[in-house]
Amino acid sequence: MHQRSMITRHPLTIALFASLIAVSSPVLAQDAPTSLDRVTVTGSLIPQTEIETHTPVLTVTAEDIQTRGFTSVADVLQQSSLTTGGLQGGQTSASFTQGAEAAGMFGLSPGYTKYLINGRPMLAYPALYNGSDSFNNISGIPIDIVDRIEILPGGQSSLYGSDAIAGVVNIILKDRLDGGSINVRGGAYSEGGGSNFRFSVAKGFTSADERLNVLVNAQYEKTSPIWGYQRDLTKVNNPDGYSPQYVSNDFLVLQPDNENRYAMMDPNLCANVAGQFGGTTVLGTRPTGQACGSIYGTGYKTIKNGKESSQIYSSLTFDVNDNFQLFGDALVNLEEVQYATGSNYTWWGTSAGWGAFYDQGSDQYLNLQRVFAPEDIGPNGYKDILNTDRNKAYQVTLGGRGSAGNWDYSASFSRGEYKLTERGFVRWADPIDSYFEDHVLGPVLGVDDDGYNIYNPNWEAFYAPMPAGDFQSFTGYSYSESRTWQNLGRVQLTNGSLFSLPGGDAGFAVVVEGGSEGWDYSPDPGLVDGSVWGTTAVSGAGHRSNYAVTSELRLPLLDSLTVTASGRYDAFKIQDSTIDKATYSVGVEFRPIESLLFRGKYGTAFRAPTLADAFQGMSGYYANSSTDYYRCGQLGYDPANTLGCPYDNESVFGVQSGNPDLEPITADVWNAGIVWAPLNNLSFSVDYYNWKIKNEVNTLSSDQLLLAEYYCRNGLSNNTSASCDNVADWVTRDGAGVLDEIYTPKMNVASQNLQALTASFKYVQDMGRFGALQFSGNYTNMLERELQPQPGDDYLDLLGDPYAMWIYDSYAKVRADGSVAWAKGDWTTTLYANYIGKTPNYMAYLGNGYDYIHPSGYKAGKWGSYTTYNLSVNYRAMENLTLSLMVNNVFNKMPDNQRYSFAGTSGQPYNNYLYNAYGRAIYVQAKYEFGAK
Incomplete structure (x- = not known):
């Protein structure tokens, strides 16, 4: 065979190759082949024989997915040791993208990771992460047909263009199958809910002359939701917090002119509403007064989405002759996700419509809050008002590839489209206000000197269950439509033997790409014009064209030294301007000896303004749990300690918008590491990464803006991210001084510095008649993560400052995973562990530091490390039948110890961006293979 297609045996290569095949063929691990064909690995355009190069690549194989208990591609990536940041998704409530699944690297936004399927960019999800950022939904990929997932950390824009600042994830689907397979899996959680059924079938077809190869796969999956009331941790308000367990304020009368104290206006002391929330509504007492409510209301939300999905994937190749092949693949995804945001987001109140009203009977200003119980809704309660996200997506690629002499070439065209329909439960503004005016407030008796309506409420009607059918008179559903689309043409030329050097043949590749993409988010008109009560939406539309030229040159200068250089030019046309x-x-x-590799890389990376960054319209959101520092200051509270201030937990309506004049986000990234394989079956690697990111697109947090307002209004030095001129334009209050609206536009203002250390090891031991063992592990330690919100601001320590960590995201400084696999005969058993290091507890955020001690005596600190274990057993019962049992989270680990740092009003007393309360899951699976030659 030609020399450029072979590699001689040495410990570094063999140890790494052996680890890849250990699970599927563990007894062969020590008898690895003496040569390897050149392959193309994510991180290079040039096929090569070295498995480890200057760029670290973490590979998760199909065998890893099966034996480690991963249930989806999202599960693989969210449990990766590189995923140190918190994420929004199905485990969170009322996020902008609760129906989607996201993942990222090193705590950076999911949009900073480039996602590929078979080496081609994934379509962006039509809805925006956190209402602002473009990202990829990774839930619609058929897990049973995944061949491997290659994760490439670090800046990679010189090969992959925009978005590859944190790294690249390439999800590679199988392109050939000898025969066919049927895979059936079912399971559920031991604590209830989340039952799952998955069925997939795959068949490979080969023509008689073996020139045509076709693979067809279909997968169907259905998962029921997990409700909060199905878990002890989420079914009631926190019983073990730093404050006593309080009932929710389901029937609340608030006195805004009396430091927002509660007024009990019910002469029956909640007796008429005792049947609400399953008969658990009682008279609740807090330091601020009394209200009717239940500790069980928090349980009526989903903490894991329900989902029904179908995917069809097909791949084909046709050999026109010995030197030219046509290829194509197509992936179609249909998915319906259901979820409920719960009673915390299903209520009515006067504060959202009037700010307050004057009660003639009690001679005071009041605000009302009425939460809707499942008995108000109907026979099935909250199950009758589920939100539904329907996803329809396809991606098709057609192309050809061949060779001429030492040159390989390929050309392809890809077309994709993603459509999202969001059916959201809503309360109609005019009907719901009219209902409570008619049934509770009564007619307007006049207007006082300050412009507030005067009423004489019917308190018995307020403290009463809702008659059947009334709830439906002012509620319904909104329908928002959105889509993204993408066209991409690509041509590549590669020469693996461009010329000879002392260390071997030089390799060269050049790629030319061109295409277009678009985004259109059209919310239900009621979400924009005010017809919907208490809910708003993102809006916007736009498109851009782009082209890029990429080249890579690999130079083996010596047997021990190889240098690789790559460069890329990207240009995007947005409206009448070009951003390049x-x-x-x-x-x-550098390989001083066969078993030792020193590697390093320096490069630049960037992220072009996304279509949402450029074209997002005036989009509303609610900034919950905001502190009105100005009004707290009027009551004598210092902004450093607003505990006890009645304006310490405000819900503020905010507006943000895109900016077509944004510049690209830029980054300088470098990494250095070592790979050592002292034995053929053992290898270690350690890599260090450093990022300096500038021109980040950011919006001010409500906290920053309101803190700036406090300083400006009081004539104090303002060292926040907003100037006093910004404050005057961006904060709006009504005549009574109540916050009305804040505006937070997108700007190129932020900078970040990151440092991280990763490590991994693999060890395979053949034990003869006792089978074989494989050990593997991965480790990530975030050494530094600091953010400068705007030029001139002090850098915020996002790893050491607990307040900054909670405000900007949730981070784990250390993450790790590891597995031990044992194979003997027809049996394979794997134990997989996933580790999350210490994270700050909620008390540390509340007191803005680890030395804080609450008046109750509870102390700020860190929530201890958190480890879960998955166990799988696979048995080949017949030559073509494999049976599997998988138990995920074997010891039913819950984040219940976190609850002690949360208040007694919290219905989810743990950091749900990093942890979940799902508990133990048990799955059984049967895979039948047929038709293999």
């Missing part, structure tokens, strides 16, 4: 960016990288591989 050139990036480059230089990588070095």
Whole structure:
């Protein structure tokens, strides 16, 4: 065979190759082949024989997915040791993208990771992460047909263009199958809910002359939701917090002019509403007064989405002749996700419509709050008002590839489209206000000197269950439509033997790409014009065209030294302007001995303004749990300690918008590491990464803006991210001084510095007649993460400052995973562990530091490390039948110890961006293979 297609045996290569095949063929691990064909690995355009190069790549194989208990591609990536940041998704309530699944690297936004399927960019999800950022929904990929997932950390824009600042994830689906397979899996959670059924079938077809190969796969999956009331941790308000367990304020009368104290206006002391929330509504007492409510209301939300999905995937190749092949693949995804945001988001109140009203009977200003119980809704309660997200997506690629001499070439065209329909439960503004005016407030008796309506409420009607059918008179559903689309043409030329060097043949590749993409988010008109009560939406539309040129040169200068350089130029046309960016990288591989590799890389990366960044319209959101520092200051509270202030937990309506004049986000990224394989069956690697990111697109947090307002209104030095001129334009209050609206536009203002250390090891031991063992592990330690919100601001320590960590995201400084696999005969058993290091407790955020001690005596600190274990057993019962049992979270680990740092009003007393309360899951699976030659 030609020399450029072979590699001689040495410990570094063999140890790594052996670890890849250990699970599927563990007894062969020590008898690895003496040569390897050149392959293309994510991180290079040039096929090569070295498995480890200047760029670290973490590979998760189909066998890993099966044996470690991963249930989806999202599960694989969210449990990766590289995923140190918190995420929004199905485990959170009322996020903008609760129906989607996201993942990222090193705590950076999910949009900073480039996601590929078979080497081609995934379509962006039509809805925006956190109402602002473009990202990829990774839930619609058929897990049973995944061949492997290659995760490439670090800046990679010189090869992959925009978005590859944190890294690249390439999800590679199988392209051939010898025969066919049927896979059936079912399971559920031991604590209830989340029952799952998955069925997939795959068949490979080969023509008689073996020139045509076709693979067809279909997968169907259905998962029921998990409700909060199905878990002890989420079914009631926190019983073990730093404050006593309080009932929710389901029937609340608030006195805004009396430091928002509660007024009990019910002469029956809640007796008429005792049947609400399953008969658990009682008279509740807090330091601020009394209200009717239940500790069980929090349980009526989903903490895991229900989902029904179908995917069809097909891949084909046709050999026109010995030197040219046609290829194509197509992936179609249909998915319906259901979830409930719960009673915390299903209520009515006067504060949202009037701010307050004057009660003639009690001679005071009041606000009302009425939460809707399942008995108000109907026979099935909250199950009758589920939100539904329907996803329809496809991606098709057609192309050809061949060779001429030492040159390989390929050309392809991809087309994709993603459509999202969101059916959201809503309360109609005019009907719901009219209902409570007619049934509770009564007619307007006049207007006082301050402009507030005067009423004489019927308190018995307020403290009463809702008659059947009334709830439906002012509620319904909104329908929002959105879509993204993408066209991409790509041509590549590669020469693996461009010329000879002392260390071997030089390799060269060049790629030319061009295409277009679009985004259109059209919310239900009622979400924009005020017809919907208490809910708003994102809006916007736009498109752009783009082209890019990429080149890579690999130079084996010596047997021990290889240098690789790559460069790329990207240009995006947005409206009448062109935004372009050139990036480059230089990588070095040094092998002083066969078993030791020193590697390093320096390069630049960028993220072009996304379509949402440029074209997002005036989009509303609610900034919950905001502190009105100005009004707290009027009551004598210092902004450093607003505990006890009645305006310490405000819900503020905010507006943000896109900016077509944004510049690209830029980054300088470098990494250095070592790979050591002292034995053929053992390898270690350690890598260090460093990012300096500038021109980040950011919006001010409500906390920053309101803190700036406090300083400006009081004539104090303002060292926040907003100037006093910004404050005057961006904060709006009504005549009574109540916050009305805040505006937070997108700007190129932020900078970040990151440092991280990763490590991994693999060890395979053949034990003869006792089978074989494989050990593997991965570790990530975030050494530094600091953010400068705007030029001139002090850097915020996002790893050491608990307040900053909670405000900007949730981070784990350390994450790790590891597995032990044992194979003997027809049996394979794997134990997989996933570790999350210490994270700050909620008390540390509340007191803005780890030395804080609450008046109750509870102390700020860190929530201890958190480890879950998955166990799988696979048995080949017949030559073509494999049976599997998988138990995920074997010891039913829950984040219940976190509850002690949360208040007794919290219905989810743990950090749900990093942890969940799902508990133990048990799955059984049967895989039948047929038709293999």
